[in-house]
Each structure stands twice: as structure tokens, then as C-alpha cells.
Amino acid sequence: MSRFSPGETEAGNTGSADWRAATIEIRLLGPFRVIVDGVPRSLGSARQRALLATLALSCGRLVSIDTLARGVWGSEPPERIRGSLQTNVMRLRRLFGDDVVVTEPDGYRLISAPAEVDALRFLNLLDEAAGSEPAEERELLAGAIALWGGTPLEGVGSPTLADEWGPLLTERYLFAVERRIDLDTGVVADAELVAELTDLVGQHPLRESLWERLVRILARSGRRAEALAGYARLRSILAEELGVEPGAELRRLHAGLLAADVPGETAAPVSPVPRQLPFDVTGFTGRETELARLDGFLDEDRPTRIVVIEGTAGVGKTALAVHWSHRLRERFPDGQLFVDLRGHSAGTPVTPMDALSEFLQAVGVPADTLPSTVEQRSAALRGRLAGTRMLMLLDNARDAEQIRPLLPGSGNLVVVTSRNQLRGLVAREGARRMPLRSLDEHAAKALLAESVGHARLDAEPGAVAELTLLCGGLPLALALAGERASRFPGTSLAWIVDELRDQRVRLDTLRDPQDAGTDLRAAFSWSYNALSPEAARLFRLLGLFPGVPLRVETAAVAAGTGVLEARELMDRLASAHLLNQPSTDRYRFHDLLRVYAAELAEDDEPAEREAALRRLIDWYTAAVASADELIRPDLLTSDVTLEPADGPRLDFADRDEATAWYVEERPALAALVRIAADRGWASRAWKLAWLLRSFYSERHDQEDWVSTGEASVEATRAASDPLGLQYAANNLGSAYLRALRPDEALEMLEEARKASAETGGSEVTVAILSNLSGAYYLRSEFRKSEQVAAEAARLAADSGQRTFVPHALLNISASRIGMGAYDGAVEAALEARKAFADLGDRYHAALALSNSGEALAGARRFEEAEANCSGALAELHELGTEYGTIDTLITLTKIMLSTGRTEDAKAYGAEALAVCQRLGDPRADEVRAMLSVPPPG
Numbered sequence: 043m044s045r046f047s048p049g050e051t052e053a054g055n056t057g058s059a060d061w062r063a064a065t066i067e068i069r070l071l072g073p074f075r076v077i078v079d080g081v082p083r084s085l086g087s088a089r090q091r092a093l094l095a096t097l098a099l100s101c102g103r104l105v106s107i108d109t110l111a112r113g114v115w116g117s118e119p120p121e122r123i124r125g126s127l128q129t130n131v132m133r134l135r136r137l138f139g140d141d142v143v144v145t146e147p148d149g150y151r152l153i154s155a156p157a158e159v160d161a162l163r164f165l166n167l168l169d170e171a172a173g174s175e176p177a178e179e180r181e182l183l184a185g186a187i188a189l190w191g192g193t194p195l196e197g198v199g200s201p202t203l204a205d206e207w208g209p210l211l212t213e214r215y216l217f218a219v220e221r222r223i224d225l226d227t228g229v230v231a232d233a234e235l236v237a238e239l240t241d242l243v244g245q246h247p248l249r250e251s252l253w254e255r256l257v258r259i260l261a262r263s264g265r266r267a268e269a270l271a272g273y274a275r276l277r278s279i280l281a282e283e284l285g286v287e288p289g290a291e292l293r294r295l296h297a298g299l300l301a302a303d304v305p306g307e308t309a310a311p312v313s314p315v316p317r318q319l320p321f322d323v324t325g326f327t328g329r330e331t332e333l334a335r336l337d338g339f340l341d342e343d344r345p346t347r348i349v350v351i352e353g354t355a356g357v358g359k360t361a362l363a364v365h366w367s368h369r370l371r372e373r374f375p376d377g378q379l380f381v382d383l384r385g386h387s388a389g390t391p392v393t394p395m396d397a398l399s400e401f402l403q404a405v406g407v408p409a410d411t412l413p414s415t416v417e418q419r420s421a422a423l424r425g426r427l428a429g430t431r432m433l434m435l436l437d438n439a440r441d442a443e444q445i446r447p448l449l450p451g452s453g454n455l456v457v458v459t460s461r462n463q464l465r466g467l468v469a470r471e472g473a474r475r476m477p478l479r480s481l482d483e484h485a486a487k488a489l490l491a492e493s494v495g496h497a498r499l500d501a502e503p504g505a506v507a508e509l510t511l512l513c514g515g516l517p518l519a520l521a522l523a524g525e526r527a528s529r530f531p532g533t534s535l536a537w538i539v540d541e542l543r544d545q546r547v548r549l550d551t552l553r554d555p556q557d558a559g560t561d562l563r564a565a566f567s568w569s570y571n572a573l574s575p576e577a578a579r580l581f582r583l584l585g586l587f588p589g590v591p592l593r594v595e596t597a598a599v600a601a602g603t604g605v606l607e608a609r610e611l612m613d614r615l616a617s618a619h620l621l622n623q624p625s626t627d628r629y630r631f632h633d634l635l636r637v638y639a640a641e642l643a644e645d646d647e648p649a650e651r652e653a654a655l656r657r658l659i660d661w662y663t664a665a666v667a668s669a670d671e672l673i674r675p676d677l678l679t680s681d682v683t684l685e686p687a688d689g690p691r692l693d694f695a696d697r698d699e700a701t702a703w704y705v706e707e708r709p710a711l712a713a714l715v716r717i718a719a720d721r722g723w724a725s726r727a728w729k730l731a732w733l734l735r736s737f738y739s740e741r742h743d744q745e746d747w748v749s750t751g752e753a754s755v756e757a758t759r760a761a762s763d764p765l766g767l768q769y770a771a772n773n774l775g776s777a778y779l780r781a782l783r784p785d786e787a788l789e790m791l792e793e794a795r796k797a798s799a800e801t802g803g804s805e806v807t808v809a810i811l812s813n814l815s816g817a818y819y820l821r822s823e824f825r826k827s828e829q830v831a832a833e834a835a836r837l838a839a840d841s842g843q844r845t846f847v848p849h850a851l852l853n854i855s856a857s858r859i860g861m862g863a864y865d866g867a868v869e870a871a872l873e874a875r876k877a878f879a880d881l882g883d884r885y886h887a888a889l890a891l892s893n894s895g896e897a898l899a900g901a902r903r904f905e906e907a908e909a910n911c912s913g914a915l916a917e918l919h920e921l922g923t924e925y926g927t928i929d930t931l932i933t934l935t936k937i938m939l940s941t942g943r944t945e946d947a948k949a950y951g952a953e954a955l956a957v958c959q960r961l962g963d964p965r966a967d968e969v970r971a972m973l974s975v976p977p978p979g
Contacts, residue, residue, distance in 0.1 A: 065078070065079055065158065066078050066138055066142065066154055066158060067158050067159075068094065068095070068098045068154075068158060068159045068160070069160045069191065070095060070098065070099070070159065070161040070195055070198065070207075070211075071160045071161055071164060071189050071190050071191045071192075071194050071211065072190070072191025072193065072196060073191065073192065073196045073197050074091055074195065074196060074197040074199075076094065078138065083137065083138075085137070087133070087199075088199030088200075089114050089115075089130055089199065090130055090133055090134060090137075091197070091198050091199040091200075092113055092114045092198060092199040092200035092203065093110065093113070093114050093127070093130050093131070093134065094134060094152075095113070095195065095198045095199075095200060095203055096109065096110055096113030096114065096200065097110070097143065097150060097151070097152035098152055098154070098161075098162075099161065099162070099203070099330075099331070100152070100331065101152050101154050101155070101156045101158070101159050102151065102152065102153070102154065102155070102156060103151065103482045103484050103485075104146055104149050104150075104151050104482060105149050105151065105152075106148055106149040106624075107124060107148065108624065109149070109331075110127055110149060110150065111123045111127070112202050113200050113202055113203050114127070114130070116200070116201055116202045127150070131143050131145070131150060141153055142154070160191075161207070161211060163189060164186050164189045164190070164211070164214070165211075165214065165330060167182050167183075167185050167186035167189075168182075168183070168186050168214055168217075168218055169327075170182055171183050171186070171218075171221075176225055179221075179225065180222060180225045180226070183218050183221060183222040183225070184222060186218055187215070187218055187219060187222065193208070194208050194211040194212065195207055195208055195211075205338050206331070206334045206338050207334045208338075209334070209337035209338050209340065210330075210333055210334035210337040210338075211334075213337055213369070216242075216246065216251075216252070217369070219238075219242065220252065220255065220372075223235055223239070223255055224255075232259050232262065232263040233263075235255075236256065236260060236263070239255055239256040239259065240256065243256055243272075243276075247279050248279065248283060250276065250288060250289050250291075250292055250372070250373075250375060251372040251373075253272060253273075253276045253288075253292065254291055254292050254295065256272055257269045257272050257273055257292070257295055257296075257299075258295060260272060261295075261299055266299060269299055270296070270299055270300075273288070273292065273295075273296045273299070276288055276292070284453070286429055286430075286431065286453055289374075289375025289376055289431060290315050290375050290376050290377070291375050292375070314377075314406050315375075315376060315377040316377040316379055316404040316405060317377060317378060318377075318378055318380040318404065319364060319367050319368060319371070319378045319380055319433075319435065320364050320380065321364075322364060322365055322368040323364060323365050326361060326365045327485055327488040327489055328481045328482070328484070328485020328488060328489065329358070329365075329485070332362060332478065333362075333365075333366060333369075335476060336351075336362075336366050336476060339474040339476075340370070340373075347454075347455045347456070347474070348449070348456045348467065348471055348473035348474065349457050349458065349473065349474050350458045350460060350463075350464050350467060350468065350473045350474070350476065351363050351458065351459045351460075351476045351478055352459070352460050352461070352462065352463050352475060352476070352477055352478065352619060353477060353478030353619055354461060354516075354566075354569070354619040354620065354622075354632055355386070355461060355518075355562065355566055355568070355569060355619075356516045356518030356519060356562055356565060357478050357479070357480060357516060357517060357632075358478060358517040358518070359459040359460075359461075359478055360437050360438070360459055361517065363435055363437065363457050363459050364435070366457070367433055367435050367457060370433060370455070373431070374431045374432055374433040374454070374455060376427075376430040376431050376432045377404075377405070377432050377433075378432070378433040378434075378435065379401050379404060379405075379432065379433070379435070380434075380437065381401070381435075381436060381437065381448075382437045382438055383397065383437060383438050383439050383440065384438055385438045385439045385440025385441070385444060385460060385461070386438060386440065386460075386461050386565075386568040386569060387438060387568060391440050391444065392444075393444075394416050394444060394447040394448060395416050395419065397447075397448055398416065398419035398420060398423055398447060398448065399412055399419065401423055401434075402419060402423055402426065405423075405427070407426065416447050420447040420448070423448070423450060424449075424451045425451075427451055427454055428451045428452075429453065430453060430454065431453050431454060431455075432450060432453075432454045432455075433454070433455045433457070434448070434450060434454060434455065434456045434457070435457045435459075436448060436456065436457070436458045436459070437459050438459060438460065439458050439459065439460040439462075439464065441460075441466075442464050442465075442466040442467040442470075442471075445458055445464070445467060446467075446471070449471065458473070461569050461618060461619050462617060462618055463475070463616075463617045463619070465617065479515075480515030480516055480517075481515040481516075481517060481520070482515065483507060483510050483515075485515075486510040486513070486515050486520055487510070489517060489521065489524065490506065490509070490520055490523070490524045490527075492524065493521070493524030493525055493527060494524055494527045494528055494531075494535070498527075498531075499535075502534065502535045502536065505534070505535040505536045505538075505539050506535065508539050509523060509538060509539050509542070511633070512539065512542040512543065512633070513542070513633075513634070514632050514633030514634045514635075516562075516632065516634055518562065518565075519562060519634060522562075523542070548634070548637055549562055549563045549634065549638060549641070562634060562638075563638060563641075566620075566634075566635060566638045569619065569620055570620065570638075570642070572618065573614065573615070573620075574614070576611055577611045577614045577615055579601065580597060580600070580601045580608070580612070581615055581620055581639050582639055582642045582643040582646060583600045583601055583646075583651075583654045584597060584600060584621075584631065584639060585631075585636055585637075585638070585639025585640035585641075585642065585643045586600070586640065586643050586651060586655060586658075587600055587658060588709065588713030588714065588717065589707060589709050589710020589711070589713065589714075590630050590631070590709070590710075591628040591629060591630050591706065592612075592621070592628070592629040592630060592631065593627065593628065593629075594608050594609045594612055594627065595608075595689060595690050596658070597612050597629075598689055598690070599657050599658055599661045599689035600654050600657065600658055601654070602653070602654070602657060602688065605690060612629055615629075616629060620635060621635075652721070655717060655721070656685075656723070656726070657688050658714065659714050659717070659718050659723070659726050659730065660684070660685040660686070660688070660726070661687045661688065661692075662707070662710070662711060662714055662730065663684055663685070663687070663729060663730045663733065664687035664691070664692070665692040665703070666704075666711065666730065666733040666734055666736075666737075667682075667684060667733055668691070668692055668693055668694060668700075669694055669700035669701075669703065669704065669737075670733055670736050672694060672696065672697050672700050673700060673701075673736045673740065674736035674739075676845065677732060677733055677736055678733075679805040679806065680805060681769065681804055681805050681806065682729055682732065682733070682769075684729065685726070701737070701740075701741070704737045704741070705741075708737075708746065711730070711734060712734075712746040712749065714730060715727055715730050715731045715734070715750040715753055715754060716750070716753045718730065719753035719754060719756060719757035720753075722757065722760065722761065723757070724754075724757040724758045724760065724761035724763050724766055725761075725763065725766060727753060727754040727758075727770075728754040728755075728757065728758050728766040729769075730750075730754075731750040731751055731754040731770065731773055732754075732769045732770070734746075734747075735747065735776065735777075738750075738777070739776075739780070742962065744777065744780060744781055744962065747776075747777040747780070748774070748777045748778070748781070751770065751773050751774030751776075751777045752774060754766075754770040754773070755767070755770045755771055755774050755790070757770070758770045758771075764797040764800050764801045765797075765801060765804060767793070767794065767797040768794050768797045768798050768801070768804055768806050768807070768810065769806055770794075771790045771791065771794035771797065771810075772791065772794045772806055772809055772813060774790045775787045775788075775790035775791040775794060775810075775813050775814075776813055778790060778817075779813060779816050779817060779820065781964065782820065782964045782965070784817050784820035787813070787816075787817040787820070788814070788817040788818070788821065791810055791813050791814040791817055792814070794806075794810045795807075795810050795811070795814060798810055803837075805843075807837065808834050808837050808841065808843050808846045809846070811830055811831075811833055811834035811837065811850075812831070812846060812849050812850060812853060814830050815827045815828075815830040815831040815834060815853040815857070816853060818830060818857075819853065819856055819857055819860060822860065824857045824858075824860035824861045825857070825861065827853065827856070827857040827860070828853075828854055828857035828858065828861070830853075831850045831853035831854045831857060832850070832854060834846065834850040834853070835851065835854070838850060844881075845881060847877060848873075848874040848875075848877035848878045848883075849874075849886070851870050851871075851873050851877065851890075852870075852871065852874040852886065852889065852890050852893060854867075854870040855868075855870035855871035855874060855890070855893045855897065856893060858897070859893070859897050859900055862900065864897045864900040864901040865897075865901065867893070867894075867896075867897035867900070868894050868897045868898060868901075871890050871891070871893040871897060872890070872891075872894050874886075874890040874893075875887050875891050875894070878890055884917065885918075885921055885923060885926060887917075888914045888917035888918050888921070888926065888930075889914070889926055889929075889930075891910050891911075891913055891917070892910070892911055892914035892915075892929060892930040892933065895907045895909075895911035895914060895930075895933055895937075896911070896929075896933045899911075899933060899936065899937050899940070902940075904937055904940060904941050907933075907937055908934070908937050911930050911933050911934050912934070914930050915927060915930045915931065915934065918930065924961060925957075925961060925963070927953075927954075927957060928954055928957055928958060928963060928965055929965075931950050931951070931954035931957070932951075932954055932965070932968065932969060932972075935947050935950040935951040935969070935972055936972070938950060939972070947972075951969055951972055951973045952973075955969045955970065955973070
């Protein structure tokens with residue numbers, strides 16, 4: 043197949059992947075081990091071990107770049123994190139297969155079942171055991187405990203992972219052992235339980251829950267003196283290590299032993315032990331990493347531990363805090379205090395005075411003796427809790443000032459939830475921060491299963507994935523969607539998805555009209571209404587922007603402010619969790635908050651909305667033009683005059699930097715073309731679409747190329763803009779040619795040529811003719827193709843557009859090949875090659891050499907043909923292009939088949955097919971037909 047030339051420049055490579063059938067088992071509950079198909083494999087590099095372990099702990103789910111960097115390098119990542127990760131991922135693939143780790147835009151994913159990672163299998167068994175009947179629970183606990191192999195994550199090469207996951211896994215293990223011991227009562231001999239507990243308290247001497255069981259079983263077995271000695275030993279250890287007394291439960295048990303009470307009964311408590319935690323969340327799921335980090339905070343050597351769980355409305359802060367607190371109850375035996383501070387709710391926020399009153403009465407202070415000032419009550423609470431181990435959960439805090447008077451003395455844990463980041467509490471009191479983000483698809487499905495069941499979810503995986511996306515992974519939204527679906531068990535989940543697709547009613551659908559606490563719009567409003575007018579305006583205007591991530595420069599352009607002011611306002615929005623801030627220079631909307639912001643923007647003056655969108659389109663168009671100076675300067679014709687762009691100029695150091703920017707901004711750029719077209723801004727639409735063709739062509743982004751091309755054509759037609767129509771229709775025609783849609787391409791390009799004739803021509807006329815020649819070629823109208831190419835060559839020469847002359851010659855050679863005029867085709871192709879070489883265009887010079895090879899093959903001069911095509915292929919490989927190799931490989935395949943070299947034909951054809959599949963090129967069907975390979979599926 044000969045190569046015609048519409049004047050495109052191609053570049054870029056993508057990787058290939060082979061499917062692996064190997065089973066990889068990863069053991070983390072003890073010394074780190076990797077077993078492939080039953081055979082242990084060694085990872086010599088600590089970084090590779092850390093990387094694999096980090097991926098394994100989120101098996102099957104996306105792991106972000108930041109999480110991987112923290113797991114592999116801790117607090118000292120390299121300067122080029124992405125490059126270093128790519129190198130280590132490549133090494134893992136070499137060891138275990140190309141598809142073991144999948145690359146995604148925001149990170150990597152380990153393709154393996156959670157059951158193949160012992161730590162995840164362990165946690166799943168424990169979760170399954172939690173809701174089981176006693177006999178089944180005992181069996182499941184025993185299975186989980188049997189997986190335990192010693193110190194978790196030993197030898198994994200990551201102190202960060204060990205710190206974050208080690209405490210969690212150890213805590214879950216000990217809790218499982220304790221629960222199994224409780225279930226063993228009456229089943230297993232007391233002597234066996236005493237022996238096991240004696241060993242455990244030796245390993246974990248500060249864990250009172252183990253001591254309590256040991257003392258109780260000793261007393262029940264008639265070994266009262268040993269029970270008292272055990273209590274005395276624990277008391278000595280606690281006094282020496284922590285300076286505290288045993289907890290209330292053990293003290294009551296000790297008092298009963300001293301009084302010779304019936305073993306197992308306790309004396310009356312000296313003071314009340316508050317148990318104020320709300321009910322634990324049923325079916326809690328999806329927060330294993332966060333729970334591990336929280337457990338890590340708890341094990342830090344601090345007198346009073348303060349943990350702030352922060353996040354946007356509905357993200358599950360309270361659920362996580364309550365669930366974690368329930369898991370910790372036994373570590374804080376003197377009680378748990380709870381208060382909803384109503385910092386972001388319809389009610390009046392709770393004052394520190396009232397909260398202190400509730401807490402003091404809960405720990406035994408009579409109401410009529412409460413001090414009269416906040417300071418006195420705060421001091422009284424600290425005194426009352428001195429020497430105790432109390433857990434205090436302060437939910438829905440407004441700010442740090444609401445929290446500070448409630449803080450207890452040393453030895454206690456304070457868990458705070460808030461929609462604000464409470465930065466002052468972190469800076470002054472040393473609080474540890476736990477930002478909470480949306481659930482991933484795996485956890486979201488588990489949450490939905492609580493309402494609709496796994497069978498229904500498994501029947502509609504596509505609907506479940508879209509439902510998760512439309513809910514933004516927000517637990518409250520998912521729970522409401524699941525509840526709605528559960529009311530109609532015979533209805534497809536796609537019905538719910540159809541409702542949610544309409545952004546205008548999404549927030550209405552995700553609410554219970556009879557429960558104000560489930561109204562997402564109202565929940566968001568409590569955070570929004572607390573903003574300054576400037577921050578609130580920026581929030582609304584950002585709701586108009588169609589892309590992610592949000593940069594400070596983007597915000598400055600949208601609001602028409604300076605960069606410094608925009609940075610400060612973005613910081614306020616991030617602090618209030620109305621924006622996420624995944625890195626220092628990137629921000630993101632939660633999807634439902636974007637919907638809410640867009641709703642609010644509709645109430646602004648239309649002129650302000652329109653002005654913000656025009657600023658954004660003009661600034662992004664200028665940025666793409668700046669990138670094209672490096673990638674496709676020929677697109678910057680004198681016809682493409684740009685509107686003045688407000689905002690900081692965006693310059694790029696090289697092609698790679700420009701391309702990286704485009705990849706990140708691609709959805710926004712395509713959306714801005716459509717926004718401009720929808721609003722009738724035809725000039726803005728066709729110019730941005732035209733300039734984007736550099737990236738669309740190079741990156742093979744066919745869908746965006748066609749959709750933006752179609753939008754700009756419609757806009758220029760509606761505006762009766764003949765110059766714009768020339769560029770827009772030529773651009774869309776190019777996209778159709780790339781997609782091998784010649785009939786549609788011909789229609790567009792003839793429309794472009796007509797518009798050019800009406801205006802007397804323009805700088806794009808030669809390009810229109812060049813593309814038109816290609817359309818006729820694809821329709822096998824080779825004579826017309828040659829005639830139009832010759833017309834393009836004459837016009838290019840007359841107008842001084844010398845760069846287009848060799849493109850026309852290349853098209854002439856392709857047309858002559860189609861007509862069987864092989865000698866003339868060789869002559870035109872070699873003339874084109876020389877002209878391209880004189881221009882320094884190595885890529886098209888190689889294509890011209892390939893065309894000469896195809897013409898020679900047509901003349902049955904196979905030896906010369908193979909030499910020219912092989913030379914062209916070598917040049918294209920050296921340039922690092924893939925798209926341009928397809929035609930050359932097809933020609934070589936045909937040469938090999940014609941000369942009886944079947945194996946060589948298969949090799950060239952296989953390479954051609956692989957490139958087509960990687961790039962989504964429609965010539966794959968032609969290659970399959972040559973090789974007699976059936977299509978996939």
C-alpha cells in the first residue's frame with residue numbers, strides 16, 4: 043500500500059504487552075516472598091520489593107504516583123519520580139511478564155487477584171468472619187491466623203509500608219486471636235489457652251486485653267494466686283513503661299479477686315466509664331490504607347495523640363472515625379467520649395462550653411458542681427482524665443478554636459473529623475492529618491453490594507462502573523444510589539445510571555427528600571456559604587471549566603485575576619475541601635462538587651460566565667500555538683490570528699514538555715472547542731481545533747480529532763465564515779483520511795476547496811488540494827488523484843510554498859502506483875525524496891523511499907524494491923516513528939509473499955499488525971487478510 047501525503051508529521055511510540063498465564067503469590071505476613079507458579083522468585087533490589095509490595099497491598103486497584111513514591115522512597119523521593127517508577131516497573135515486567143503491572147494516566151495497577159496476596163486474603167477472612175455464626179466465625183478466624191508468618195512486611199525494603207501497614211496487620215491479628223480465644227472458651231482446655239496467652243503477653247506486654255483474658259482464665263481455673271501475680275506484673279510494666287495504671291476493666295477484675303468474688307464477676311466501678319461511640323458502620327469497606335495510616339499514628343510516641351480526619355461532605359469521615367474508634371476500644375479501657383460539634387450542618391454549632399459540660403458529666407462530675415467558665419471546665423476535664431486512657435471523638439468540627447478547650451491530658455486519643463483542614467491544630471498542637479478521598483471502583487462496588495447484592499452488580503458491570511463514576515466515588519452518593527436501586531429490585535441498574543447522566547438533575551436524584559441529612563446540595567452549601575465572596579466567585583467560575591486537573595494559572599485566567607491572588611483563593615477552597623489538592627501545583631474538583639459549582643454559576647450574570655469562558659478559550663489557544671512552534675510550526679499561518687490572551691504566557695522547553703502538557707489537558711482542550719462552537723464563537727472554535735491537529739495527528743487521538751473537527755465545521759457554516767470553513771473542513775477531512783473514511787473526507791475537502799475558490803484562495807489551499815488527492819487515491823480514483831496532486835504542486839511552486847511541492851510529488855507517485863505506471867511512480871517518489879532531504883524532512887524522505895520500493899515491486903524488480911523498503915524501514919525505526927512504518931511493512935510483506943519467503947512475510951506482517959493494533963489503525967484488516975489471521979473476538 044503506497045503512502046500518500048496530506049502533509050502530516052508523525053511521531054511517538056507506545057509499548058506492547060504479552061498476556062501472562064503465570065500465577066504470582068505475594069507473601070507479606072512475615073518475610074517477604076514472591077512465588078511464581080509454585081516456584082520462589084528473588085527480587086534483589088529493595089526498591090523493586092517495595093514497589094511490588096505497595097502495588098500488592100492495593101491489588102487490582104489503581105495506585106497513585108504519590109502513594110508509590112512514598113512506598114518506595116519514603117520522604118526522600120528522587121527528582122524524576124515518574125521516570126524512576128517507570129524504570130522499576132519495567133524491571134518487574136521483565137521478571138514476571140509484561141502485563142503484571144498496567145500503566146494508567148495517574149499511576150499503576152497490579153493485575154492479580156487479592157487472594158494471591160496473603161495480607162489481603164488475611165483481611166478478607168477477618169471481614170467475612172465478623173458477620174458469621176460463631177462456629178463459622180471460629181473457622182474463618184483460624185484460617186486467617188494460620189496465614190500469619192511473623193513480623194509483617196519483613197524484608198520488604200520500605201520503612202514507610204512497614205510503618206503504615208505493620209501496626210494495622212498486627213492489630214487485626216491480635217484482635218483475631220483474642221476473638222478466637224473467646225470463642226474457644228468451653229471448647230479448648232483452659233491450660234492450652236493459658237499457655238497461648240502467656241506466650242502472647244510475652245510478645246506484647248503492653249496489650250491489656252491479652253492480660254485481661256489471661257487473668258480471667260487463670261482465675262476461672264482456680265489459679266487465683268497466678269492471676270493476682272499476672273495483674274501485679276502488668277501493673278509494674280505499665281508503671282515503668284508508661285507511668286499509668288491498668289485500665290478500668292482490669293482494675294475491677296483485680297478488685298473482685300482480692301475480695302474473693304466469684305471469678306469473672308467484677309466489683310462496682312469507682313467512677314463511670316463512658317461508652318458514647320455511635321453504632322459502628324454496617325458493611326464498612328474500602329479504607330484499608332487509611333486504617334493502616336491511622337494505626338501508624340496511634341503507635342507514635344506522643345503524650346496525647348490528635349488525629350484529624352478531613353475531607354469533603356459525604357466522603358465518609360464520620361464512618362471511618364467511628365469504625366476506627368470501635369476497633370480501638372480495648373486499647374482505651376477508661377471509656378470513649380463522643381460529641382457532634384455541628385460545625386457544618388443545619389443546626390447551631392456546639393460551643394466548647396456545652397461540649398465540656400457533656401464530657402464532665404459523662405466522667406462523673408455532677409451537673410450542679412460544674413465550673414462556670416470555659417477555662418475552668420477545660421482544666422477540670424484535663425484533671426479528671428489525667429492518668430487515664432480515654433478515646434475522644436469530636437465529629438464535624440468547624441475550626442481549631444472549637445477543638446482546643448476540649449483537648450485532654452496525656453495518655454488519651456483525640457479523633458477529630460472536619461471539612462476544614464484545621465491547619466492551626468496541626469501546626470500548634472501537632473495533630474496528625476488524614477485526608478480522605480473518594481472510594482475506588484472496587485470499594486465502591488463493595489459498598490453498593492450492601493444495598494443491591496453482588497449478583498445484581500455482577501450482572502451489569504458496565505452500569506456499575508458508570509454509576510461509580512457519576513457518583514464520584516462519594517460514599518454518601520453511592521449509598522443513596524444503592525438505596526434507590528434497592529427499592530426497585532426488578533429494574534436494571536442502567537435505569538439509575540440514565541437518571542444520573544443528566545447533570546442538571548443529578549444532585550436531585552441523589553437525595554432523600556424526607557431526610558435533610560442526605561441532601562448533598564445542602565451539605566455542600568454549608569461549606570460554600572462559609573467562603574469569602576472572592577473565593578465563592580472563583581468556585582463558581584471553576585465549575586464552568588471542563589477539564590482536570592485545575593492549575594493556578596487556569597484559575598487566574600477564569601477569574602481574571604493575578605496568579606498570586608488565584609493561588610490564595612485556591613488554597614482557601616482546598617482548605618475547605620471544596621477542591622482537592624493532589625500536588626503542590628494541581629487541584630481537582632470532586633465530580634459532584636463540580637456539578638454543584640456549575641449549578642451556582644448558572645445564577646451569575648450571563649456576561650460574567652461568557653467572559654470567563656472566552657478568557658479560558660483564548661488562553662488555551664495561545665498555549666497550543668506556543669506548543670505548535672515546536673511541533674508543527676506550519677500550522678501557524680498568517681490566517682490564524684489569535685485573540686489577545688489574558689494570563690501568564692505558557693512556554694515549553696521542548697516537544698516532550700509540550701506533549702506532556704497536552705496529555706494532561708487533552709479533555710479540556712477538546713471540550714473548549716465544543717464550548718466555543720456551541721456558543722457561536724466560530725473563529726475561536728476552528729482556530730483551536732486547527733492548532734490541536736498537531737497533537738491529534740502525532741498522538742493518534744482520532745476520536746477527539748473528528749469530534750472537534752465536526753464541531754468547528756458546523757460553527758463556521760453557521761457563521762458563514764468562508765476562511766474558517768476552509769481550515770475547519772480541511773482539518774476534518776484530514777481526520778477522515780487518517781481514519782480511512784475516504785467518502786466523508788472527499789465531501790469535506792470538496793467543501794473546503796469550494797470555500798477557497800469563493801475567497802480567491804488562502805494559505806491552506808495547497809494543503810486542501812494535497813488532502814483531496816489523498817481522498818481520491820483512497821477511493822481508487824487514481825487519475826483524479828494525480829491531477830489534483832499536480833494542481834497542488836503547481837500552486838505550491840507559484841505561491842512560494844516550496845515545502846508542499848514534495849508532498850504533491852509523493853501523492854503523484856502513489857497515484858501512479860495505483861494506475862500501474864510504475865516507472866513514472868519511481869521517478870516521482872525519488873524526486874520527492876530528494877526534495878524532502880533538501881528540506882531536512884527525514885520522515886517524509888523515508889516515506890518517499892518506501893513508495894519507490896512499492897513501485898519497484900509492482901514492476902517485479904523485487905531485489906531493488908526490498909532494498910529501498912528495508913532502507914526506509916531502518917530510517918523510520920531510527921526516527922522512532924511507528925505510524926509511518928505500517929505501509930512499508932505491508933509492502934515488505936507483499937514482497938516476501940511474492941518471492942516465496944513465507945516466514946519473512948509472517949514476521950513483517952506480524953510487526954505491521956502489532957503497530958496497527960497499538961495505534962488503532964484500520965489497516966489492521968488488510969494485514970490480517972494477507973496473513974489469513976482472523977480478527978479478534
